[in-house]
Structure formats: C-alpha cells, structure tokens
Amino acid sequence: MSLRVVLTVGMLAAASAATQAQTIYPLNRADILTGAKFDFKVEFPGAPAEADAKVTIAGRDPAAFFGKPGTFVRNEDGQDYSSYVIRDVSIPTAGAVAVEAGAAKVSWDVYATPAPRKAKNVILFIGDGLSIAHRTAARILSKGIAEGKYGGELEIDDMPAMALISTAGSDSIVTDSANSMSAYTSGHKSCVNALGVYCARNKNTLDHPKVETLGELTKRRLGMAVGVVTNTEIEDATPAGMVSHTRRRSDYNDIVEMFYKVKPDVIMGGGSVNWLAKSTPGSRRTDERDYIKMFEADGYTFAGTSTEMLAAGKAGARKLLGLFNTGNVDGALDRMFLKKGTVGRFPDQPDLTDQVRVSLDILSKSDKGFMLMVESGRIDKYSHSLDAERAIYDTIMLDNAVKVAKQFAAKDNDTLIIVVGDHAHPVSVIGVYDDERPGQTPREKLGVYADAKAPNYSKPNADGYPDSVDVSRRIALNFGTFPDNCFNAKPYLDGENVPAVAGATANTFVANEKNCTRPGSVRMTGNIPFDGNTETHSGDDVLLTAMGPGSDMFHGHMPNVRVFKVIATALGLGE
Amino acid sequence: MTVSLPRRLVLGGVLATLPGLAWGREMLRFDGLYKKYGVRGMEFSDRVRQLAGTPVDITGYMAPPLKAESNFFVLSSEPLSICPFCESDADWPVDIVVIYLRHVAPLTSAGARVTVSGRLDTGSWSDPDTGFVSLLRLMDAAYALA
C-alpha cells in the first residue's frame, strides 16, 4: 500500500516535470543517417524571450552547426508554446551528437554507411499486418500438411536471413501502418497516424518536423529509380510512407501531391478518386487538379486495368501510373474465385504478381538501381473485418509476388529482398471448424488439440490457392479482439465480412444483423473499446525474412527503425 | 422489428409531422444511380439525368449524423461499418446521397432504414458549413422509417 503511494507521487512529479520541459526533435536516441534531411525543432513551454530560449548542438549555436539560420516563433499557431525551427538540415559526419535546450538534453547517434555499396537494388515487401498465424495458415492452405509435415515451403519462409522486428511507436506500444511504415522508410520512430514527421504540437498536419523518406533519399542521393506498388489505395499509409510527410495519414489529397513532388517511376494501386479534378463525378479532391493528366504530361503511361498495365510493360514504358480501382483493389479470393467485392465494377484489376513483374521490367532499366516497395495490403484490412479466408488468400498472393522477385534477383544477385509485416494482428491458428462434429454453433464445430485434424481444402492450383474455401473442415484462424458481432465460423462467400455497423449515436457500433441470421450464428460480445468497429492491431513483434546482399545484417531482435538502417547501409545511402 | 403495423400506416404516422412526403413520386434505387464507376470518374445513369430537379423517393440507411439535430444527413445503400464523421481516416462509400431536410430535426433514426423524399439535385457541390462534397442530393427533403 505505502509503496503504491510512493510510486504514484513519484510518477506525478515525473509527469509534471515532463510537461514543463522543452521537447527536442528528432527525439532522444534518434539514429540519423549522415546526409539525410530532417527538420530540427525545439518547443519551449510558454512564450520565453528569444534570448532565453537557448539551444546548443554539440556545444555550438544550431545555426552555426547546420550552417543555416533558425526561426523563433513565439506562441506558435496561437498555442502556449514557442518554437525554434531549422528546416531541411543534415549532418555530414558520424558520431554522437548532444543537443541541449534549457534543461532538456538529447543525444543522437549519427551513422555513416561505409563503402562499398553492397546492393544495386532493394525490394521491400510489406505484408500489411502480416503476423505469424497468417503465415502458418497460408502454408497449410497452399502447401498442405500431412502427418505434421508440410508439402512444401513458402517463398517468404525460404530465405536465409531472419529477424524479429518490434514495432512500437514513439507514443504507444501498438502502432498503425503509418508510423510503422515511416520507421522503415525514414529510420525514425513516430506516432500513430503520422508519416515522415515527428509528432510535434503544430496545428497544421503538414507543418510537423519532417524526416526524409526512402523514396526521396534513394532518388536524391543515388539517382535510383523508385517504385511504389500496392493493392490498397495508393494514398494509404504503407505506400504513402515512401513519399509523404503529414501528421495525419488521411490527408489523401495532400499525399497525392507528395507523390507528384517525388515522382516515383512506378506508382500502382487503387484510390483513383483523389487523383481526379473536383468537377469529375466521383472525385474526392477539393481542387480542379487532374493528377492523372499531370502525370501523363510528365511522361507517365497511365494504366486503369491489368490489360493496360501489361501492355505498358510490353511497350517498354519507362514511367507508369497504374490506378485500378476507385478504392482498394479487390483481394485474391474475390478477384480469382468468388467474383465479389467490386469485381463487377472493376473486372480487370491486376494481381500483385503481375504488378511486380511489370514494375521490375520498368525499374530494372535504371543503371543506378531501384528501390521498389510492394505491399500486400489487404491482409490487414481483412483481418480488421474478421475475414480469415480473405486474409489468408492475400498472404498467399504476397508469397507469389515474392517468388517473382526472387526469380528476378537470381539473375545477378545484386538485389536485397526483404519481406516483413509492419505490425501484428492478434491472430492465431487455434484448430479447425469441422462440420462432421455434432451441433451447429462455432464452439460445437471447433476441433482443438487431437480434434484439430488437417483441413480438407482441395489440392491448391498452380498459384497455391485451393479453389474453394467452403469446405467441411476449415482452418480456424481466430482473432483476439473484435467488436460486438455475430459469428458462425463459415467463410463469407457473398463478399468481405462486415462484423459491426455504426450505431444510432456517434462513436458506437453494433453487430451487423445480417450475420446474425446465418445458420449456427452466435452473438459475440465485443472486447474492444466501445468506439471501435473492427478487430485491432496488436503490439506483438513481426517476422522479417530477407535474402541477397546486405541481408546478413538482419538477425535477432531489431527495432523497426533498424530495417531502414540495413537498407541504407546496403545501398550506401549515407554521406 | 417490434411494431407490426402495416408499413404504409407507420409512414403515415410520420407523414403527419413531415409534410411533403407523398406517394406517387419516382422511386430511385441505389443500384441505379450511376451507369459507370470507372477509375477516371463516375457517370450518372440516364434515369438520374432525367429526374434531376424533380421530386423523387429513395430508400437507404441513415448514417450516424454529424450533429444529433440537423437538416443534413448522409444516406447509404448499406449500413455503414465505419463512422466517417467520427474517425478522421474513414471514408464514405462512393455512392452515398446527401439529404438536406426541409427543417432542422432530431436525427433519431440513425442506423435505421429510411425512405427519403426530396428534389433530386445532381453534380459536385461542397456544403458551405461542413465542406462536405457530394454528387447527389435530395433537397427540401422529408423521411420516414422504411
């Protein structure tokens, strides 16, 4: 009891001291690549006189240290703090750098990337939300299992280097795809919803202190070609992380502008509505800019379908903008088997494997190498919607896309391939749902331990997909968090699951009654905060596998920002 | 689900407080709003073009409103799994219809299936108060539980 009181008092004192202190960006213990750009910022509480807001870097005046004048803004954005900012700075030499601002002290570790350059190209595969259980389930469905042994290896498993990646952000132990991608593409930790910035106190989401991204760095420093390829909306956090700087990942229209500024040579995904002039029906822009036309004017071939994309590749396009859906591209299960989702409206969407093939055709023309990011993004989205089968099929699609990259890399062995999740989901393979078992409800159908017999999916096709998910003994890939929902342990053959719908009052969600009428359905009481509508991310570590030059730097446990450091080192991105 | 009155009678009850809702108008359906959903834009159906400016009825789901009492709400074809007014990064489905009621009213039917009557207005337009951009609107509208 007394210990608890003491602890509380101590914590309060620490908390109040923290709110009084200045905040220095980049934060304490930041790893900074030599020559990489960032915005230096210090926020002081209240409105001190400029002369009292003293800052030193390595004992020197920051303006002298960076060779660039700073700006002091009292009561920035009308708020109760003042800031000192120098934008677009970099540090040319490696070593520890101490920064002091009043009572606050931070230290940065500036690192160089010794020659020689190890890799000509880097292909970074992100399985959005890819967790261990997605991988296990994909292996069971696409390789089969008998007497405890698999019928083969997944491409994503069959790689020599492996590491356990922790994903916590600067603000919490559970990240979203924005700050987790930002860690991979900038080497700096950030907070939930933020891309390519530190989370400062600025009111404008675009004003927060920036850090340079891989899309920018590889182009600026080495003149490399850049590709950003996904099956989600191209403005979504993971692809946006290659080029974007915003405190708010939903700034889609600004993110399109950031793509235009960086101009990756290959851009592919969905989300075309933010590229259309406001006056075009269906546009989500607030201005009259038609970014598709603007990219075309800059020499890009535009592809709106898989056929057009493949033709552009064949015709020798050097720059390609492919937007294949107004929203997300449909997942593998819907596109190839069930024909649900938006397949009726968009019948000719590409598979991620073909997107990778065409990207490699285009990017490999660069004699300075390329940096390609490929995302299988709906593993995450289908996990949020408690749609296990769709998440598993998109994991198999990721595996197929990695196979294409491995075949490409085998030719010259100068390409570093990395496959990693950006954060985890609370998913587990807990057994099988077996219709042979008596009863109708999920608990009656679930076989665990000795009753978890191998599922009876048909032999997978050449691409590793069983032709039906609607079998009598199905994998039980279950989710640890969920909103109120109705569940009957059967696949969703009519389209992606919608577990919960908005309630009558703001920020409340109720079970989707459509699911409650499915045979054997039971009501599940949600176990997440009441304002949540889907399954949530988890703070578990994720697995990274890698091969090619530089991949030997991956081992043991590494924080996500170290993935950037390995890429930077393999490419010799520093000064 | 609890009241088993004939649908028309329930409507009639609400009608008394919402003058303007009447039968015999043109019925619009969500699956008939657009003839093309392409990546470079959508195209209104011929029927929407013909009915622009005239009174129509459409049935859908009242989205959770921005304010509890308003003359403005969003009608969607399916119950929304997201709350775009609550979450900063949730987006509306592409085929929504924005409803401008004739009078400010408490939006107690949020989440429910409703039939709305109003004058069909087409083309991109930003709401001056909220900045909300819509393609299709029902103006001077009234609604009843469907």
Ligand SMILES: [Zn+2]
């Ligand atoms: Zn997610």
